[in-house]
Amino acid sequence: MVEQRSTLEYALLGLIRGAPQSGYDLRKVFEETAMAGYSGSPGAIYPALRRLEHSGLIEGDVPDDTRRRRKEFRLTERGRAVLLDWLALPVTHDDVALRFPELMLRFVFLSFDESDSLTLRFLERLESHLGEYIADLKVQREQLPLTMHGRLALEGGIASSEARHRWALEAQESFRRKGDRR
Amino acid sequence: MVEQRSTLEYALLGLIRGAPQSGYDLRKVFEETAMAGYSGSPGAIYPALRRLEHSGLIEGDVPDDTRRRRKEFRLTERGRAVLLDWLALPVTHDDVALRFPELMLRFVFLSFDESDSLTLRFLERLESHLGEYIADLKVQREQLPLTMHGRLALEGGIASSEARHRWALEAQESFRRKGDRR
DNA sequence: GATCACATGTAAGAAGTTACATGATTCT
């Protein structure tokens, strides 16, 4: 059973895993790259870091090369394990239909798995669930009584899902080619 | 200045505007059609309806043709006005980048504007902000140092945004043709 | 008579938002 944490907490774990950094650094990442829509408000970030620290997933050090007040966080072993558990979670139908941005966040952090096996499993499941989801939307388009706006909105959903579906296929090919080259 | 309400509350206003209905009816809409990801849990719906009632945006009647306990809500004049204000809000860059599902919810409810003028303004702004957003993503792809996963994720975002962009253009044409026919 | 669908609610807790607060260091 996987520990349940908020998406923001996983985003923080992933970023810290990429490079140890302070709360301030993390806030800037969210503000400047608008990372998938997680707000970098101090009222969200600092309490989340506190929770992660209390749970023993991250540890803060005060680096001695700065004279500014500053605490740099890095992952603990448990932190790495919790992050990996989250990354290895199977992609579900609801993830695809309701939480796509979170899936993309997970995908980015799958770069920490150097074997690419988690990545390939992720993309395969993503691709198949997207296929189902697109079929569902098409059924709804045929069967539900819809206004012109409703039908168009559904068609928009179908179009963007189909783009994501093609992307999932292409991404799989990229990783397969990469694996073959070795 | 527009009254600030939660997205769930606007979703409820829009659905009730479409047809007066009870909390139970509304919950089923969310559960069965998975409407854009708003959960139909009673702990969300009933308090939200209470808030809307207290603010004078909806009113509940007990219909006498049923013997079940049941309260049917309909919009008040103020409720219609608040919904319309929300629908008329200009589409912003952040809406496009961060809150697309909410935009699609608004689009569906724009069917209440029979002149289609709000719809057309909505689609024009959507189209232009999407264009900018796609350009931003392409800049990030060129300029940021990215892992293979990061680059692919960005390309996925570009692909689905381009699909939405094409959709916004096609939807505009649909409404223009419809307008011309009269 | 039991079970399912109808129908509405509350309580506790989690997590985010906005706004405020504070102070040090670096740049102009």
Next chain:
DNA sequence: AGAATCATGTAACTTCTTACATGTGATC
């Protein structure tokens, strides 16, 4: 000297989640 940036935090509030609670009418 003053402004901008670095850096961390708290408090009040809002809203959602999960889980529990309750009861009636319809169907088998």
